[in-house]
Amino acid sequence: MRDRRPLLAATAGAVAALVYFGSSEFLAGVLALTSAPLLILGQTVIPLVPTPLIKAAIAVFGTNDKLALVITIAVVGVVIGGIIGWIGVRRRSLSLVLLAGFGALPIILQFTAGGSLTGMVPAVVGVVLGCAAYLGLLRLAEVDEAPAALAEVDEAPAPAVRSTGAEATRILTTGETTGGPVGTTEAPDVRADDPRGPDRRLFFGIAAGLGAIGVAAIAAGQSAAVLARNAAGAVAQFVLPRPAASAPPIPDGADLEIDSLAPIITPNSEFYRIDTALVPPAVDAGSWSLRIHGMVDREVTVTMEELLALPLEEHYVTLTCVSNEVGGDLIGNAKWLGYPIRELLARAGPTSGADMVLSGSDDGFTASTPLEVLTDDRAALLAVGMNGKPLPRDHGFPARLVVPGLYGFVSATKWVTSLEVTRFADKQAYWTTRGWSTHGPVLVASRVDVPRSGVRVRADGGRVVAAGMAWAQHTGIGQVQVRLDEGDWQTAQLSEELNVDTWRQWRIDLTGVSSGSHTVTVRAIDKDGNVQISDRRPAIPGSATGLHARDLTVE
Ligand SMILES: Nc1nc2c(c(=O)[nH]1)N[C@H]1C(S)=C(S)[C@@H](COP(=O)(O)O)O[C@H]1N2
Numbered sequence: 068m069r070d071r072r073p074l075l076a077a078t079a080g081a082v083a084a085l086v087y088f089g090s091s092e093f094l095a096g097v098l099a100l101t102s103a104p105l106l107i108l109g110q111t112v113i114p115l116v117p118t119p120l121i122k123a124a125i126a127v128f129g130t131n132d133k134l135a136l137v138i139t140i141a142v143v144g145v146v147i148g149g150i151i152g153w154i155g156v157r158r159r160s161l162s163l164v165l166l167a168g169f170g171a172l173p174i175i176l177q178f179t180a181g182g183s184l185t186g187m188v189p190a191v192v193g194v195v196l197g198c199a200a201y202l203g204l205l206r207l208a209e210v211d212e213a214p215a216a217l218a219e220v221d222e223a224p225a226p227a228v229r230s231t232g233a234e235a236t237r238i239l240t241t242g243e244t245t246g247g248p249v250g251t252t253e254a255p256d257v258r259a260d261d262p263r264g265p266d267r268r269l270f271f272g273i274a275a276g277l278g279a280i281g282v283a284a285i286a287a288g289q290s291a292a293v294l295a296r297n298a299a300g301a302v303a304q305f306v307l308p309r310p311a312a313s314a315p316p317i318p319d320g321a322d323l324e325i326d327s328l329a330p331i332i333t334p335n336s337e338f339y340r341i342d343t344a345l346v347p348p349a350v351d352a353g354s355w356s357l358r359i360h361g362m363v364d365r366e367v368t369v370t371m372e373e374l375l376a377l378p379l380e381e382h383y384v385t386l387t388c389v390s391n392e393v394g395g396d397l398i399g400n401a402k403w404l405g406y407p408i409r410e411l412l413a414r415a416g417p418t419s420g421a422d423m424v425l426s427g428s429d430d431g432f433t434a435s436t437p438l439e440v441l442t443d444d445r446a447a448l449l450a451v452g453m454n455g456k457p458l459p460r461d462h463g464f465p466a467r468l469v470v471p472g473l474y475g476f477v478s479a480t481k482w483v484t485s486l487e488v489t490r491f492a493d494k495q496a497y498w499t500t501r502g503w504s505t506h507g508p509v510l511v512a513s514r515v516d517v518p519r520s521g522v523r524v525r526a527d528g529g530r531v532v533a534a535g536m537a538w539a540q541h542t543g544i545g546q547v548q549v550r551l552d553e554g555d556w557q558t559a560q561l562s563e564e565l566n567v568d569t570w571r572q573w574r575i576d577l578t579g580v581s582s583g584s585h586t587v588t589v590r591a592i593d594k595d596g597n598v599q600i601s602d603r604r605p606a607i608p609g610s611a612t613g614l615h616a617r618d619l620t621v622e
């Protein structure tokens with residue numbers, strides 16, 4: 068008869084991990100604590116993940132990359148739980164020490180990061196319940212185990228131990244691929260070769276039940292956390308003042324209104340989100356303040372009340388991420404309401420020699436922005452409003468920076484709390500220490516939105532409409548050219564410009580298009596005559612280059 072104890076113990080360990088995550092996530096969610104273990108582990112892992120892997124994850128999971136990370140951590144946790152459980156077949160106390168140790172990891176991480184005592188509650192409860200589930204399940208499984216059998220394994224010669232190990236590895240792999248409660252599939256054959264089957268069935272039933280409760284509790288905890296954040300109501304209760312200077316009205320023809328073409332103004336709910344925070348920080352507007360310090364004549368602190376009383380300005384500015392791939396959608400355009408950073412810096416009086424402002428946020432992110440860009444006449448804003456609404460929490464509530472002409476990673480700090488006037492020679496920002504450039508001017512770029520990829524196009528008498536977006540923030544788009552296959556570059560029609568800081572739409576009627584496969588390629592030229600770079604270059608360190616092309620099949 069095969070020794071089933073490694074399987075049972077590994078199952079108990081895996082279930083213990085689910086009970087641990089489930090109870091702690093649930094408690095953290097319900098108590099609105101930010102110390103949920105999955106969250107803490109995720110936040111710890113993010114900075115350690117190599118940038119290429121982050122990029123790959125974003126490419127695969129898009130904005131669900133954070134959910135993917137949380138699930139990965141939970142799965143790894145369950146596998147570790149299984150291995151620890153299996154160790155417990157022969158070394159019970161070691162397995163308990165390991166279970167408690169892994170369970171306490173988030174507590175230690177949270178504590179070293181200055182967490183509170185109450186913050187420890189979810190993980191401590193999780194450890195206690197997880198260990199209890201493990202011991203309880205083992206007891207249930209071993210009711211019928213003959214103590215002699217245990218001793219036999221303990222004293223087994225090396226080859227026997229190895230085979231036990233191999234068996235457990237096989238089982239863990241099975242558990243991983245089926246993803247579900249390991250026991251449900253194993254139970255029937257356990258019963259077949261074991262006359263004491265019913266107890267085993269009870270064991271697997273309870274294990275599966277506990278595991279399912281654990282998974283449900285994780286989901287409930289995460290939802291409760293989201294609800295609690297939204298119910299905090301800070302964003303809802305925040306009333307934006309009327310702008311002292313409104314944005315000029317949107318000109319006719321600013322939006323060509325073509326199906327599948329990105330709208331000229333991106334709704335807040337569809338605006339791309341990029342940040343290193345697993346959960347957007349919950350910043351209280353009432354206690355928020357911005358500190359301007361460093362190489363300044365006098366340190367200045369601005370509270371929200373003071374900020375809202377200042378003459379705020381509205382500006383359309385297009386924001387892009389440096390990691391945007393050629394043809395990608397990490398770009399959006401919004402009407403921002405805020406106060407010019409230039410005015411705030413003038414209050415503090417930057418001293419000579421300073422050439423950079425290191426903005427910092429509530430979540431530890433930093434960005435290095437050239438001082439001259441923040442002091443010239445462009446609409447670099449400390450923004451509180453986005454498309455007529457307070458900033459959504461994901462986009463930096465209650466205040467963030469928006470700087471025309473620079474990629475977000477060197478300028479658009481969300482949840483901003485400090486501006487340190489300094490020098491590029493002295494300080495480095497978050498992404499710069501990870502291989503990205505120090506300065507991040509936006510390159511002229513364009514993409515094809517229409518026809519959508521994979522769509523068969525009906526050529527209407529040989530005529531096909533192509534359309535897309537083009538941007539060259541703070542210089543402005545001068546021209547967009549399109550070509551069919553290897554043909555000549557043709558000039559596209561442009562939407563009316565909102566201002567030089569925003570993107571524009573383009574459209575073209577391609578004529579004489581034969582049926583079959585074709586490629587539409589686009590390139591933009593800015594108002595200074597800079598032609599979009601056609602050489603393919605990866606995003607690191609200063610944005611991907613290359614021309615966007617779309618294949619289409621004409622019927
Ligand atoms: N605090 C904070 N601010 C941040 C980031 C971040 O990770 N943390 N990411 C930056 C990057 S890389 C970009 S592209 C923009 C994206 O802003 P959005 O999420 O509002 O689109 O925010 C910037 N501001």
Ligand SMILES: [Mo]
Binds near residue numbers: 389
């Ligand atoms: Mo970015």
